[in-house]
Amino acid sequence: MFDRRTAILGTLAGGLAAPALAVAQTAPPRIGATTPVPGLPEPDETIDLWPKGAPGKLSPPIVETVxxxxxxxxxxxxxxxGISCPRLIVFRPRIPNGSAVLVAPGGGYVRVVIDKEGYEIGRWLAARGFTVFVLFYRLPGDGWAAGPNVALADAQRAMRIIRARARDYGIVPERVAAMGFSAGGHVVGDLATRFAAPVYAPVDSADRLSARPDAAALIYAVQSMMPALAHPGSRDLLIGPDASAASAATHSTANNVSAQTPPCFLVHAEDDSVVKVENSIEFRAACKRAGVAVETHLFTNGGHGFGLRRAMGKPAEAWPDLFLAWARTQGLG
Structure with a gap:
């Protein structure tokens, strides 16, 4: 089982370039000093998003815990x-294809699930030529001044930094996609629809660049904050249990789709008991109304949070290859 799992989770080590440690950056979280799984390299290259610390610092500070x-x-x-230093964890391919993917893991806005929806997809995509940046974003429930826009601020800043450093990574600045899972799908949906929203004060020249992703992949994504469709935990942490209907509408991504929204790739399982499949259906309908290209894959079986590992043996197992095929039609890869 381990051999098959390792094969599906990546060509995991074979397609990765040797890591280049970023100086004076916040390290990825570790449990112990050794590699957790032999053969699966731990990332060492990181990029802090905010050179002088994240805006709206908390007092007392929170402690990052893994x-x-x-x-x-x-x-x-x-x-x-407890993420107080939002950052990017970098997976470099051995042979870059010129495209990058910003990956936002899920976690219900309670946590950021870094292996199942971050590092695994990072290794998998890097083995196929993409330069991957896994986003450690701040969580709205921690009390940041930006409130429900705090993760969006980190995502916008991340996109701008990737473009500002495109030459360093062999990336074409117009070939940067974003992919999000579950609550991370809400982060990416927010980014795809509100990329130009002024949710933080510019800090350097990178902030003159566009935060619009060139394509967006929303995987079993939280989309709606309306009570009938929302994932209750994500909604409560993002906008609060007593949020107004206006606030819920503002932070429901389908309401913000416009002609400027990038092409989107949607994946959901119809038996998802955590995030209702109607979240993706509603978003697709909004894209169609706005004339935005959208490809949608609804699987009969897969549940929620399948990522790569839990999709094996289910209809949803096909989604990564479907994404690659779609990405090529968007000029990525």
Whole structure:
């Protein structure tokens, strides 16, 4: 089972370039000093998003904590909370194809699930030529001044930094996609529809660049904040349990789709009992109304949070290859 799982999760080590450690940047979280799973390299290259610290600093400061949730020694499932230094974790391919993907893991806005919806897809995409940046974003429930826009601010800043450093990574600035899972799908949906919203004060020349992704992949994404469709936990942490209908509408991504929204790729399982499939259906309908190109894959079986590892043997197992095929039609890869 481990051999098959390793194969599906990546060509995981074979397509990765040797890491280049970024100087004076916040390190990725670790549990212990050794590589958790032999053969799966831990990333070492990071980019802090905010050179003078994240705006709206908390007092007292929060402490970043990593929890290992897996009971399987051959498969990590780490989740991080208390993120006060948002950053990008970089996966470089051995042979760059000129395209990049910003990846926002999920976690219900309680945590950021870094293995299942971050590092695994990072290794998988890097093995296929993409330069991947996994986003450690701040969580709205921690009390940041930006409130429900705090993760969007980090995502906008991340896109601008990727473009500002495109030459360093062999990236074409017009070939930067974003991919989000579950609540991270809401972050990316927000980014795809509100990329120009002024949610933070510019800090350097990178902020003159566009934050619009050239394509967006929303995987079993939280989209709606309206009570009938919302994932309750994500809604409560993003806008509060007593949020007004106006606030819920503002932060429901389908309401913000416009002709400027980039082409979108949607994946959802119809048996998802955590985030209703209607979240993706509603977003697709909004794209169609706005004339935005959208490809949608609804699977009969897959549940929620399948990523790569939990899709195996289910109809949803096809989604990564479908994404690659779609990405090529968008000039990526």
């Amino acid at each position: 929890d290992e949730r897996s009971k399987d020694a051959s498969l990590t499932d780490r989740a991080v909370h």
